[in-house]
Amino acid sequence: MTRIIVITSGKGGVGKTTTSAAFAMGLALEGYKTAVIDFDVGLRNLDLVMGCERRVVYDFVNVINKEARLNQALIRDKRTENLYILPASQTKDKEALTMEGVEAVLGELADTFDYIVCDSPAGIEHGAFMAMYFADEAIVVTNPEISSVRDSDRILGLLASKTKRAAENRSPIKEHLLLTRYSPDRVMKGEMLSVKDIQEILSIPLLGVIPESEAVLTASNQGVPVIANRNSDAGLAYQDCVARFLGEEIEMRFIDPKKKGLLSKFFGSN
Amino acid sequence: MGLFDYFHANRRSAEVAKERLSILIARDQIQRNQPSFLPQLQDELLEVIKKYVDIDQDDISITLDREDDCEILELNIALPEKPRQRQPS
Numbered sequence: 001m002t003r004i005i006v007i008t009s010g011k012g013g014v015g016k017t018t019t020s021a022a023f024a025m026g027l028a029l030e031g032y033k034t035a036v037i038d039f040d041v042g043l044r045n046l047d048l049v050m051g052c053e054r055r056v057v058y059d060f061v062n063v064i065n066k067e068a069r070l071n072q073a074l075i076r077d078k079r080t081e082n083l084y085i086l087p088a089s090q091t092k093d094k095e096a097l098t099m100e101g102v103e104a105v106l107g108e109l110a111d112t113f114d115y116i117v118c119d120s121p122a123g124i125e126h127g128a129f130m131a132m133y134f135a136d137e138a139i140v141v142t143n144p145e146i147s148s149v150r151d152s153d154r155i156l157g158l159l160a161s162k163t164k165r166a167a168e169n170r171s172p173i174k175e176h177l178l179l180t181r182y183s184p185d186r187v188m189k190g191e192m193l194s195v196k197d198i199q200e201i202l203s204i205p206l207l208g209v210i211p212e213s214e215a216v217l218t219a220s221n222q223g224v225p226v227i228a229n230r231n232s233d234a235g236l237a238y239q240d241c242v243a244r245f246l247g248e249e250i251e252m253r254f255i256d257p258k259k260k261g262l263l264s265k266f267f268g269s270n
Numbered sequence: 271m272g273l274f275d276y277f278h279a280n281r282r283s284a285e286v287a288k289e290r291l292s293i294l295i296a297r298d299q300i301q302r303n304q305p306s307f308l309p310q311l312q313d314e315l316l317e318v319i320k321k322y323v324d325i326d327q328d329d330i331s332i333t334l335d336r337e338d339d340c341e342i343l344e345l346n347i348a349l350p351e352k353p354r355q356r357q358p359s
Contacts, residue, residue, distance in 0.1 A: 006342060080280050111323060146287050146291050146294075149291055149295075150291065150294060150295060150298070153299075154298065155299060157299070157302050172354060187284070189282075190282025190283065190284045190285065191282065191283055192284055193284050193287050193291075194284065197284070197287075197288045200289055201288070201292060201295055
């Protein structure tokens with residue numbers, strides 16, 4: 001049974017695409033056949049983060065408009081078996097994502113894929129709405145910043161009311177909170193909202209916490225999802241998230257400040 | 271409280287953020303649950319009142335509050351200081 005996961009947030013720049021790339025690759029590495037779709041028509045970026053931008057020939061809108069077959073538009077990831085990318089159109093209007101068209105593509109993918117990861121655009125307009133409409137599960141990406149938390153709350157309201165599951169009165173979308181750009185040091189100093197604060201406000205189950213990490217920018221510079229970097233805190237944190245998503249019980253890491261050695265304490269360096 | 275105290279207040283910014291957010295989100299959620307006819311009601315009321323008094327969209331506000339088991343529909347109309355009454359034509 002195929003599961004459709006939307007990666008959403010409301011606010012832009014919080015890490016939806018980074019998370020979509022990492023999560024899709026993580027699921028594929030666990031052996032699940034996974035497709036990741038860029039819903040950000042007009043501002044496609046997932047292909048860049050996944051490092052396949054030069055292999056884009058056809059896109060999501062071409063498939064919807066029947067200008068290309070799904071198999072022609074899907075890009076197979078060269079590093080990971082089981083992982084396929086469906087890029088967004090860079091030129092078309094976002095209204096090109098019709099409800100029937102999106103449903104047909106998802107339906108066709110469901111024949112062969114275990115997971116479909118939908119990378120939502122920012123905002124609450126048509127593209128974001130299409131990305132969430134058919135979802136079974138939602139990963140709400142949030143920064144420890146008031147505007148991001150507020151937008152996430154707004155998105156949770158939409159997930160509960162404006163999706164196919166809501167329209168058909170089926171069991172609601174399963175919601176997961178993913179906190180990104182977290183700085184335990186700043187939380188300890190009282191400069192940043194804590195995991196607990198944000199969970200209290202949004203009151204949905206916590207999937208994981210990704211620490212603020214240089215590895216994220218390095219990974220996107222290179223076009224390699226950060227989860228592939230097994231030496232980075234962010235990469236390990238994403239691996240934990242995928243494992244938790246698949247039902248494993250794993251303790252949260254990277255939510256407490258790093259313990260400093262006596263020397264670095266003394267000299268005050270990091 | 272002087273300026274000095276203001277910057278050196280012992281309240282940590284994360285606490286302030288949490289308090290502001292909690293209030294804001296509670297208010298957002300009330301608004302979200304308001305019936306959808308309120309904006310239309312506001313427009314129609316505006317049209318009616320405009321026939322007699324010169325007011326703008328901003329001069330009308332409608333809110334719906336819930337207190338225990340009763341709902342209160344509050345309608346606020348700010349009339350201009352010197353009512354410019356329209357001459358019936």
